[in-house]
Amino acid sequence: MTIKPYPIQFKPEMKERIWGGQALSRFGLDVPEGNIGEGWMIGDHPNGTTKAINGELAGLGLDEIREQYGAEWFGSKGYKAGTRFPLLIKLLDCNDDLSIQVHPTDDYAKLPPGELGKTEMWYILDAKPGAKIIYGLQEGVDRAQLEQALKENRVMDCLQEVPVKAGDAFYIPAGTVHALCAGIVVAEIQQNSDTTYRVYDYDRPGLDGKLRELHVEDSLNVTAYEGAGATRTTTDGVQAGEWLEIARSPYFIVEKGIIAGSTSLRVPSDSFVILVIAEGSGSLEWEGGSQDVKAGECFLLPATLGQYVLDGQLTVIRSELP
Incomplete structure (x- = not known):
């Protein structure tokens, strides 16, 4: 299957x-x-x-x-x-x-x-x-x-x-x-x-x-x-809809984003993405499903996931491979 x-x-x-x-x-x-x-x-x-x-x-x-x-x-x-x-x-x-x-x-x-x-x-x-x-x-x-x-x-x-x-x-x-x-x-x-x-x-x-x-x-x-x-x-100055790079190394790229409402994003085809929900609550939606999310939760998004949507009032730490 x-x-x-x-x-x-x-x-x-x-x-x-x-x-x-x-x-x-x-x-x-x-x-x-x-x-x-x-x-x-x-x-x-x-x-x-x-x-x-x-x-x-x-x-x-x-x-x-x-x-x-x-x-x-x-x-x-x-x-x-x-x-x-x-x-x-x-x-x-x-x-x-x-x-x-x-x-x-x-x-x-x-x-x-x-x-x-x-x-x-x-x-x-x-x-x-x-x-x-x-x-x-x-x-x-x-x-x-x-x-x-x-x-x-x-x-x-x-x-x-x-x-x-x-x-x-x-x-x-x-x-x-x-x-x-x-x-x-x-x-x-x-x-x-x-x-x-x-x-x-x-x-x-x-x-x-x-x-x-x-x-x-x-x-x-x-x-x-x-x-x-x-x-x-x-990172105090990050506004809703912005993504600020907060670390870049040979091993990871990490960004902070503020979600206020609905934001559509995409997983790159050559790397998984990891989301750490730092603050707030909302939802994570993708083709065929949705999931409530809140502070303290972490998710691994497969490279084949494609487009996904974060909705709510959230501070998110997003990581992928360089």
Whole structure:
């Protein structure tokens, strides 16, 4: 039986983290008890593969759907035999500060077998007054200075703190030292990777009561001391009907759009599209179907979907492959 393409929604994989909380429940998500830091909304990784919850493919994992429909549904950019889905889409609840960390590039020699580097971007969904992030090194800090600061337990002297508010977007190429801090809820679009090197973790115990592992040598090796091209975008001025590019990398292009009423769009034939509903509610319509949508929901639109319509009062984060 031939299944017509439709927007696929997945059951989030919830991950407990020492810095997590319960904020993702405000989106109506099924959040278990505990410190839930990450909801993997769309993913195909050994550490978590999401399963479809709507339509005729309900119950199938993203890996199974890709194997079944290949480039037809995922586009020539989105499907290559023997590879995983290229992106990982998360919602993060930063109830406490995350570790100071850095991610490697794809060509780092000490990557775990089968793993990729990690370039990512954040869209700030919510931020408490005074919320901040760590975003790069202070100007002029080199490897020797960073290493010495780590030995002397004063690494914070080497880092830039940036205040944040809802609607800010940050592009974080591999090699950028960074950390989300307490009081922030984030949508994260990233390479399909779970490789993180902890630079510093505030000497706090993990969920098991023991200090979490640091990766100082790897961190020093992969940090881009001259900068990796990190950029910040303030999106306050986006008007209804506009799409503002908020991140562009070799791995993804991400735009923010404001929907007020009905807007007709089209999925490119060579790439799937991912929609993250950041605010509001409305509907998603396509040939042969429609679906109510609301903040906190994520949808994968197959490359063969063609035209679709977003209707309502919505803030949407739209991602596709470059």
